[in-house]
Amino acid sequence: MILHPFKAVSAFFQALPLLFSPSLRLFVLAPLLANFALMAVLYTFALSFFTDMTDSMMSWLPAWLGFLDWLFYVLFGLMSFFLIFYSFSIGVNILAAPFMGVLAERVEEKLTGEVVQETVSLAVILSLVGHSVLRELQKLTYFLPRVILLFIVSFIPIVNIAAPVLWLLFSAWMFSVQYLDYSFDNNKINFRNMRLSLRQKPILCWSFGFIVMALLMIPLVNLFVMPLAVVAASRLWVGTFKLESAVKGNSNFGVRE
Numbered sequence: 111m112i113l114h115p116f117k118a119v120s121a122f123f124q125a126l127p128l129l130f131s132p133s134l135r136l137f138v139l140a141p142l143l144a145n146f147a148l149m150a151v152l153y154t155f156a157l158s159f160f161t162d163m164t165d166s167m168m169s170w171l172p173a174w175l176g177f178l179d180w181l182f183y184v185l186f187g188l189m190s191f192f193l194i195f196y197s198f199s200i201g202v203n204i205l206a207a208p209f210m211g212v213l214a215e216r217v218e219e220k221l222t223g224e225v226v227q228e229t230v231s232l233a234v235i236l237s238l239v240g241h242s243v244l245r246e247l248q249k250l251t252y253f254l255p256r257v258i259l260l261f262i263v264s265f266i267p268i269v270n271i272a273a274p275v276l277w278l279l280f281s282a283w284m285f286s287v288q289y290l291d292y293s294f295d296n297n298k299i300n301f302r303n304m305r306l307s308l309r310q311k312p313i314l315c316w317s318f319g320f321i322v323m324a325l326l327m328i329p330l331v332n333l334f335v336m337p338l339a340v341v342a343a344s345r346l347w348v349g350t351f352k353l354e355s356a357v358k359g360n361s362n363f364g365v366r367e
Contacts (some may be wrong), residue, residue, distance in 0.1 A: 117350070118317035118342075125341035127332070128217060136338040138215040146333060201268065202336075203249075203288065207242035210340045214292035217344035241295075246302050253284055282319025289322070289339040293347035307351055318346065341344070 129138060260280060264273040286308060294304040302344070308315050322339050326332045 114311060114314035116319040118314055118321055118346070120346045121318070121342040121349075123323055124345055125338055128220065128340050128345075130340055131220075133220065133235065134213065134216055134341075137178050137209060138180045142337055168289045204243060207246045208338065210289075210336070211242050211292050212342050213297060214284055214297045214347075216346045218293060218296065218348055221345065221348045245291070245295055245301070249287065251303070252287070252305075256280060257336065278323075279316065280288070282316045282323060285319040285322040285339070286315035286343075290318070290345040290346065290351075292340060293344050294351070297352070298346075305360060311350070314350070318343070 128134060177321050179187055215228075257280075260273065263276065287305065290308060291301070291304055294307070295301075299307075322335060325335045325338070
């Protein structure tokens with residue numbers, strides 16, 4: 111467990127040469143374009159919406175709490191940022207999900223030499239698209255109640271002091287679930303069993319999520335985060351989760367939900 115943060119960092123460094131390898135460039139292009147679209151929308155429209163939302167929240171603040179203006183501005187600013195980011199991310203992830211699933215599949219084949227999907231046809235492609243969208247909606251039903259709960263907690267006096275930390279932890283966990291799930295799904299592990307596997311390695315998953323969050327803060331680099339995270343997550347699947355599932359007798363393997 112102590113080495114898990116280093117394992118997460120190593121996965122990203124090892125993902126870089128794979129990301130730009132000729133055999134994967136085609137599958138990197140689609141999520142990369144989706145990421146470009148997300149950043150363009152965020153920088154074009156979200157900044158003004160972010161300011162308006164924060165100002166609107168500040169207007170609810172009672173006059174007698176005016177001396178804590180700066181603290182609530184930071185708090186509401188963080189909440190606005192996360193809500194806007196989640197909204198745009200959900201749409202982009204749904205659109206890019208089939209491509210990212212194929213990218214995770216190709217990375218696993220490259221690392222293990224095993225063929226994950228033997229046949230490729232129009233029917234298989236359409237089935238993949240439909241299943242990917244359903245899986246993303248499944249993630250949405252998992253994330254949404256927790257986002258709403260955190261949003262409510264953020265308005266409870268005293269308790270809301272911990273809200274920014276809770277948002278950070280939840281965001282890191284969300285990124286782990288989002289990107290590690292593609293490899294689990296490709297290997298027909300249902301969403302519930304995937305979450306159970308991740309819970310057994312919380313430090314590894316949080317470390318992975320925090321790395322994704324840090325990379326998203328870096329201009330230009332954030333455009334490549336989506337495919338890079340998929341490749342790094344595929345390396346963690348092959349090097350950690352898949353091996354342990356095999357050792358345990360494939361106890362986590364099940365039919366897709």
